[in-house]
Amino acid sequence: xLSTTTGSPVLxxxxxxxxxxxxxxxxxxxxxxxxxLDRNAEALALAAKExxxxxxxxxxxxxxxxxxxxxVRAAVADAVxxxxxxxxxxxxxxxxxxxxxxxxxxxSWERHFAVNTTGVLHLLQHATAQMSDGGAVxxxxxxxxRVPRTGLLAYAASKAATSALTRSAGLELAARRIRxxxxxxxxxxxxxxxxxxxxAEVGRASALDGDPSAYRLGIPLGRIADPDDIAGVAAFLxxxxxxxxxxxxxxxxxxxxx
Ligand SMILES: NC(=O)c1ccc[n+]([C@@H]2O[C@H](COP(=O)([O-])OP(=O)(O)OC[C@H]3O[C@@H](n4cnc5c(N)ncnc54)[C@H](O)[C@@H]3O)[C@@H](O)[C@H]2O)c1
Numbered sequence: 021x022l023s024t025t026t027g028s029p030v031l032x033x034x035x036x037x038x039x040x041x042x043x044x045x046x047x048x049x050x051x052x053x054x055x056x057l058d059r060n061a062e063a064l065a066l067a068a069k070e071x072x073x074x075x076x077x078x079x080x081x082x083x084x085x086x087x088x089x090x091x092v093r094a095a096v097a098d099a100v101x102x103x104x105x106x107x108x109x110x111x112x113x114x115x116x117x118x119x120x121x122x123x124x125x126x127x128s129w130e131r132h133f134a135v136n137t138t139g140v141l142h143l144l145q146h147a148t149a150q151m152s153d154g155g156a157v158x159x160x161x162x163x164x165x166r167v168p169r170t171g172l173l174a175y176a177a178s179k180a181a182t183s184a185l186t187r188s189a190g191l192e193l194a195a196r197r198i199r200x201x202x203x204x205x206x207x208x209x210x211x212x213x214x215x216x217x218x219x220a221e222v223g224r225a226s227a228l229d230g231d232p233s234a235y236r237l238g239i240p241l242g243r244i245a246d247p248d249d250i251a252g253v254a255a256f257l258x259x260x261x262x263x264x265x266x267x268x269x270x271x272x273x274x275x276x277x278x
């Protein structure tokens with residue numbers, strides 16, 4: 021039986037910037053109605069305008085913090101009122117604060133889990149409750165969920181939990197033919213990545229060529245990803261072309277996780 025994703029509305033979190041914004045614009049070019057959710061109201065409004073220019077028949081801006089379950093529930097209700105039952109969810113909102121075993125604070129640990137993990141739980145619960153059977157979910161996790169990285173302890177742990185949470189939810193949602201897949205990107209050229217590199221040239225070289233002192237092997241394909249490299253895979257997983265793909269964790273990192 022075919023799924024019901026084509027042409028149906030998609031809710032995208034983290035849609036004001038980087039990978040979430042690229043997913044929203046990619047779906048807009050496919051003519052899908054989009055509900056863009058982010059806590060950055062100003063950038064979100066610009067992204068929604070851009071999505072309409074790119075061809076979305078309706079682009080809604082929903083200001084909410086994914087860590088706040090009631091706010092996510094209300095945002096989903098607004099999306100469904102304006103656009104109808106959802107056909108898809110793309111979860112890209114996330115935070116990264118550097119910190120290793122010796123220096124990670126409890127507050128930073130809790131912030132990572134509140135946004136990167138509990139935030140995804142809120143989206144999965146509320147968006148799939150308002151999703152047509154046969155819909156699709158894509159969660160942007162990180163290759164740090166499966167590849168240990170120095171100085172990213174809380175981030176990696178929160179992303180590993182997110183990947184496991186998504187696949188377990190997907191097993192339950194399979195009964196409704198809702199597919200749930202996880203994308204685990206590597207270094208991608210966004211604000212989050214640039215903030216991580218105090219010296220852009222050094223950071224870039226260490227990501228591309230590897231850094232033995234940090235046990236990093238480098239990126240075999242020899243480039244940092246553009247947000248659209250991740251968005252293309254997300255659009256595929258949200259489409260009927262992926263109608264028999266579920267519960268997968270897919271590295272999109274140029275081979276960096278070898
Ligand atoms: N850039 C990379 O190299 C990279 C690599 C692996 C995974 N990721 C993941 O990709 C996703 C997108 O990151 P990005 O690189 O595009 O970063 P980004 O900082 O450009 O975008 C993140 C967006 O999420 C929003 N956001 C953050 N916390 C939020 C909250 N509590 N509620 C609502 N919105 C919130 C921000 O306002 C921002 O618009 C994240 O989950 C990140 O962990 C990024």
